[in-house]
Amino acid sequence: MRQICGALHWLYTLRMLKPLTMTDERAIHPVILCGGSGTRLWPVSRKTCPKPFLPLVGETTLFEQAVGRVAGHARFAAPIIVAGAAHGELITAQMHGGKHRLIVEPSARNTAPAIALAAALLPPDDIMLVCPSDHHIADEAAFRSAALAAAALAADDYLVSFGIAPDRPETGYGYIRRGEPLAGGYALAQFVEKPDLARAKDYLASGEYSWNGGIFAFRAGALLAELSAHRPAMAEAVREAVAKGRKDGSRFHPDADVFAAIEGDSIDYAVMENTARAAMVPADMGWSDIGNWAALHEALESDSDGNTVRGAQADLSDCRNVLAMSDGPRISAVGLEDVVIVVSDGEVLVTTRDGAQKVGKLPGASNQ
Amino acid sequence: MRQICGALHWLYTLRMLKPLTMTDERAIHPVILCGGSGTRLWPVSRKTCPKPFLPLVGETTLFEQAVGRVAGHARFAAPIIVAGAAHGELITAQMHGGKHRLIVEPSARNTAPAIALAAALLPPDDIMLVCPSDHHIADEAAFRSAALAAAALAADDYLVSFGIAPDRPETGYGYIRRGEPLAGGYALAQFVEKPDLARAKDYLASGEYSWNGGIFAFRAGALLAELSAHRPAMAEAVREAVAKGRKDGSRFHPDADVFAAIEGDSIDYAVMENTARAAMVPADMGWSDIGNWAALHEALESDSDGNTVRGAQADLSDCRNVLAMSDGPRISAVGLEDVVIVVSDGEVLVTTRDGAQKVGKLPGASNQ
Numbered sequence: 001m002r003q004i005c006g007a008l009h010w011l012y013t014l015r016m017l018k019p020l021t022m023t024d025e026r027a028i029h030p031v032i033l034c035g036g037s038g039t040r041l042w043p044v045s046r047k048t049c050p051k052p053f054l055p056l057v058g059e060t061t062l063f064e065q066a067v068g069r070v071a072g073h074a075r076f077a078a079p080i081i082v083a084g085a086a087h088g089e090l091i092t093a094q095m096h097g098g099k100h101r102l103i104v105e106p107s108a109r110n111t112a113p114a115i116a117l118a119a120a121l122l123p124p125d126d127i128m129l130v131c132p133s134d135h136h137i138a139d140e141a142a143f144r145s146a147a148l149a150a151a152a153l154a155a156d157d158y159l160v161s162f163g164i165a166p167d168r169p170e171t172g173y174g175y176i177r178r179g180e181p182l183a184g185g186y187a188l189a190q191f192v193e194k195p196d197l198a199r200a201k202d203y204l205a206s207g208e209y210s211w212n213g214g215i216f217a218f219r220a221g222a223l224l225a226e227l228s229a230h231r232p233a234m235a236e237a238v239r240e241a242v243a244k245g246r247k248d249g250s251r252f253h254p255d256a257d258v259f260a261a262i263e264g265d266s267i268d269y270a271v272m273e274n275t276a277r278a279a280m281v282p283a284d285m286g287w288s289d290i291g292n293w294a295a296l297h298e299a300l301e302s303d304s305d306g307n308t309v310r311g312a313q314a315d316l317s318d319c320r321n322v323l324a325m326s327d328g329p330r331i332s333a334v335g336l337e338d339v340v341i342v343v344s345d346g347e348v349l350v351t352t353r354d355g356a357q358k359v360g361k362l363p364g365a366s367n368q
Numbered sequence: 369m370r371q372i373c374g375a376l377h378w379l380y381t382l383r384m385l386k387p388l389t390m391t392d393e394r395a396i397h398p399v400i401l402c403g404g405s406g407t408r409l410w411p412v413s414r415k416t417c418p419k420p421f422l423p424l425v426g427e428t429t430l431f432e433q434a435v436g437r438v439a440g441h442a443r444f445a446a447p448i449i450v451a452g453a454a455h456g457e458l459i460t461a462q463m464h465g466g467k468h469r470l471i472v473e474p475s476a477r478n479t480a481p482a483i484a485l486a487a488a489l490l491p492p493d494d495i496m497l498v499c500p501s502d503h504h505i506a507d508e509a510a511f512r513s514a515a516l517a518a519a520a521l522a523a524d525d526y527l528v529s530f531g532i533a534p535d536r537p538e539t540g541y542g543y544i545r546r547g548e549p550l551a552g553g554y555a556l557a558q559f560v561e562k563p564d565l566a567r568a569k570d571y572l573a574s575g576e577y578s579w580n581g582g583i584f585a586f587r588a589g590a591l592l593a594e595l596s597a598h599r600p601a602m603a604e605a606v607r608e609a610v611a612k613g614r615k616d617g618s619r620f621h622p623d624a625d626v627f628a629a630i631e632g633d634s635i636d637y638a639v640m641e642n643t644a645r646a647a648m649v650p651a652d653m654g655w656s657d658i659g660n661w662a663a664l665h666e667a668l669e670s671d672s673d674g675n676t677v678r679g680a681q682a683d684l685s686d687c688r689n690v691l692a693m694s695d696g697p698r699i700s701a702v703g704l705e706d707v708v709i710v711v712s713d714g715e716v717l718v719t720t721r722d723g724a725q726k727v728g729k730l731p732g733a734s735n736q
Contacts, residue, residue: 326716328714329715330732331716334730335722336720339718347700350709358702
């Protein structure tokens with residue numbers, strides 16, 4: 001039997017925000033995940049203020065943008081944020097007084113336990129829309145349209161992944177292949193790990209493959225049922241961590257010892273690749289995971305030489321496709337192509353676009 | 369008649385340091401030129417502390433090394449430094465109490481007037497060895513050997529240029545072609561302006577060409593006589609500036625108004641390309657003018673990947689032929705090749721080796 005005593009009052013409060021109905025128009029609960037260290041965007045992204053909480057694209061932070069995308073629309077309930085204790089103050093500040101609930105992860109155990117925590121705290125028939133907090137989405141209308149399509153499939157007990165329309169043969173992402181058409185989407189025929197370039201080109205040419213962007217829609221009960229089927233120990237531990245957890249205002253603290261004992265895994269490995277009811281909705285929405293400095297540069301506006309300057313003054317001479325970003329010292333550059341220069345808080349990073357994938361392994365990034 | 373009243377006492381004092389003899393063993397007076405802004409080594413080289421006074425190679429400054437090369441040898445008299453007033457304190461500090469005379473240029477008028485000032489202050493039969501203060505010379509024994517050969521030719525009233533043995537088809541230097549052999553050197557057959565790459569390759573292959581390194585030996589009177597023949601107004605103005613000048617301890621101040629009115633020119637254009645008695649001595653001495661960041665990198669020791677780190681910590685990953693130099697902030701670099709990164713006093717410079725020539729034109733360098 002599901003244990004709900006510890007979470008009961010908190011859950012009740014949450015449901016007051018947006019009454020649940022059992023029609024297709026039922027509320028969608030955004031679940032915004034704030035895990036991940038973002039070390040590949042060091043030295044701007046630091047442990048104390050990682051990637052989601054930085055104004056990397058535009059004037060607002062990626063977290064603020066993630067919250068904004070699911071606000072001001074009748075179908076979306078107040079968001080549930082899942083984050084580590086270290087970032088509670090950042091989240092409070094960046095919610096700007098907006099209604100929300102915060103689930104404080106006692107330890108980082110990857111996405112499957114984080115999502116299951118939210119699922120266990122929601123009524124089983126509620127729909128959850130799982131959104132990373134550190135992605136950029138240029139076309140919010142396209143995002144919402146895909147979210148509604150995904151929610152409709154989730155209400156029919158599909159486990160739905162957003163399939164991001166690929167615009168290049170990217171080797172840094174996993175792919176998903178669409179299968180038979182469903183209403184508003186497709187059955188999900190196949191998951192593919194990060195491919196080599198030749199295969200990525202084939203995927204792009206075929207038109208059948210999308211990037212696996214880490215955005216999902218589930219009925220809460222369906223997600224927990226599939227987790228129980230494929231990761232029973234994890235599912236039980238999450239339920240116990242919730243049952244033994246405690247509420248503190250708008251925050252919920254799962255039991256730390258129980259949660260820490262969970263063997264972490266991603267939602268893809270734990271559930272999506274195993275379930276028989278995986279579906280996907282196509283989403284062509286100007287998506288980027290801002291996964292490294294080169295990806296950030298692509299999401300930013302450039303001048304006619306492909307150069308972008310953010311922050312302090314930069315003088316670029318004979319440069320092409322250069323991103324120069326500084327929190328104070330002037331950057332002067334000559335003759336560079338496809339290079340990123342970042343100056344932040346006493347650290348200077350210079351990397352090629354290709355090298356950007358390795359920034360997280362630098363001593364400065366990994367020994368914070 | 370040569371006017372010497374203003375400079376008489378100063379000159380007399382100078383000669384006390386090293387008695388003049390009229391044999392081939394006469395003293396050689398090093399004349400160390402400290403003009404030049406060195407903006408191509410910005411942001412480390414600044415107007416207030418330009419290139420000669422910086423420890424760019426090794427632990428001592430280029431100026432200290434220039435002085436050291438002509439110290440501790442019986443043939444060399446105490447040096448005469450020619451510099452602007454702004455750098456007097458730097459020179460006093462970097463002479464470390466060593467005997468010297470300082471000629472304070474009232475204004476910058478290129479090398480011909482600067483050298484002529486020293487010549488006009490020396491007895492006409494004394495030998496002067498003109499040395500830029502901002503070059504690096506790895507092989508000091510080879511330098512001294514060439515200096516003695518040049519001094520012998522100068523005593524025979526040749527105007528002698530050091531011909532630097534070229535080790536690459538450099539297009540950034542002027543070349544000199546050797547002519548008929550002389551004792552210890554050659555007649556200087558031809559001056560060549562900076563060539564294009566094809567001609568530079570021909571010069572290198574021919575073995576007849578050397579780089580014009582800006583190091584010269586003259587009999588003081590011979591230099592002034594040739595200057596009078598080819599730039600009579602300049603020669604007369606220098607004599608007048610000296611005659612109306614004033615001595616202040618070990619410093620000599622030429623008359624500012626007279627000197628400022630001189631039309632500046634290089635010693636090459638004013639004298640060397642016009643005289644019938646130009647000679648050259650070959651010098652293979654690990655010379656570099658440290659003319660830009662790429663040249664400095666070549667003069668420094670590198671690791672097996674060609675990388676060099678100077679100053680603060682730098683973490684270089686997958687980098688080749690990278691110079692990383694910082695006065696504090698850590699530099700982290702990934703995937704770069706043939707790039708120079710310099711962090712100094714709140715400025716960050718990143719340039720390709722090819723771009724290094726243009727650093728002096730950057731706003732930061734030119735608007736100091």
